[in-house]
Amino acid sequence: MSETRLTDLPLYLRRLGFDTPPAPTLATLRQLQQRHTAEFTFENLATITGAPVLIDLASVEQKILHAGRGGYCYELNHLFFALLQTLGFDVRGISARVVMNQPEGSWTARTHRLTLVTLDDVRYITDVGFGGMVPTAPLMLDCEATQTTPHEPFRIEQQADGYMLRAKVAGEWRAMYLFDLQRQEDIDYTVGNWYVSTHPESPFANRLMVARTGEGWRKTLNNGSFALHRMGAESERRELTDVDELIALLTEEFGLRVPVQPQLRGVLAQIIRPA
Template sequence: MQRDRGHGWDGELLDLDAYLARVGYDGERAPTLAALRGLHRAHVTSIPFENFAAVLGEPVALDLPSLQEKLVRGRRGGYCFEHAVLFAAALERLGFGATGLSGRVTLGAGTANPQTHALLAVRAADDERLWLCDVGFGSGPLEPVEIRDGAEADFDGWRFRMERRTGALGADEWWLHQRKEGRWQDRHTFALTPASPKDWLMGSHYVATHPRSPFVRRLYAQTFCAARHQALDATTWTTYLPDGTATERKIEADALGRVLAEEFGIELDAASLARLRDGLDSA
């Protein structure tokens, strides 16, 4: 039977060895829950979040060869759609069942935002539960969170909780909460409605090109690990710790290249770096 390429992840095109080396994963190559947890943690802590292509007005490609060239070989990062497609291809290659989902970022605002966040619902061969894999948000979680009402997870002090609510027309809405400053803050919401790579392509186009998208107006970069979450928003560099404390500092435009390379692990060519610096100077 011919495969429906509109819903697959092109895992056969993935240079699996190069990807696993990029994320530093050397565990088993089998569709087990242990492997899913290990691979999720490896991806989240190795490939940074960044939106520089959108800021520079460059195309954001979601085909697997382009993603491999940028995120794997090019030592760059990306935003949620890029991360999710690359991770889905790796999961598919290893034999997992991975279904795309589209989420609405809320961050406690309570507003109905557009579906501009890419997520994955994944099952392992040795476990019947359904797991949310959110590798492209920039601030974790380190490992998958079970899609079950009331499910809680604590990953090295970073805490998350899943909640099911009844939405319009009686449909289930799933909400991922993160523990921040002593309280639960809703981070995003999603439904268990499959999203194909083509659906994500439309969402990514909006995020990368619409004049009202925050991603086209100023640069963002994030790295996340068990010890800390680092975020660069234009010239504001903030370090968050699992206990909720944060340290904020400002950087000068001429320090951008050094900070990105040393603190965020992002390598930029000279021309792109110069254009980003110019944007910081004019902001």
């Protein structure tokens, strides 16, 4: 993988609550992952308009750190990978096949970026770009026991073809994604990103998906359906039917600086009021 270099590390760290670079420890990794999923929103406003999604580090940094936007796995996990690498963590970029909401045993394309971190000879996966079910803590790889996070419990099952990540949702262990440890290069992510952002059958090209976490809650937006999920409580839901209301929600609930574009307004109107 080509060398990555952040251009504004102090700003990035301040956004995550650090005045100086923290040591590359497990405690630091836990703090970084929890804070990252709370500070930087998962969103795909670009792909629903057909705009290109640039995933080189400079473009990602500009969009997320300076333009008030979020992103999806190829952006968020690239930025986080660069941060971990800069701080001195032993990291490897890997990829996964998302099987969430698919029939058990489904075999999907490699369309999700995540990171393998090795600390004191112990391997973990870390992921800040998995939307409404993003793990909010690093997960030990070589452990099939239930692992707690600030949100749902997760577990990793070793399988013949790699590993399966599951989360316990509503009392049920649901499959999230299947992954292995094959090193991924920039070109692998470029191919995956091209499919995710442009293929007619990609959900990212056809559906608005926004998510953010916080202390004891998750917020999600699926087209015009907004939900606030509180851990251990009933979810609060509402439907949005007005574009201005939707843009206000993206700003107020998800902290996004929404681009003022007539094309985006038209797409949002179509999403919440389909023909």
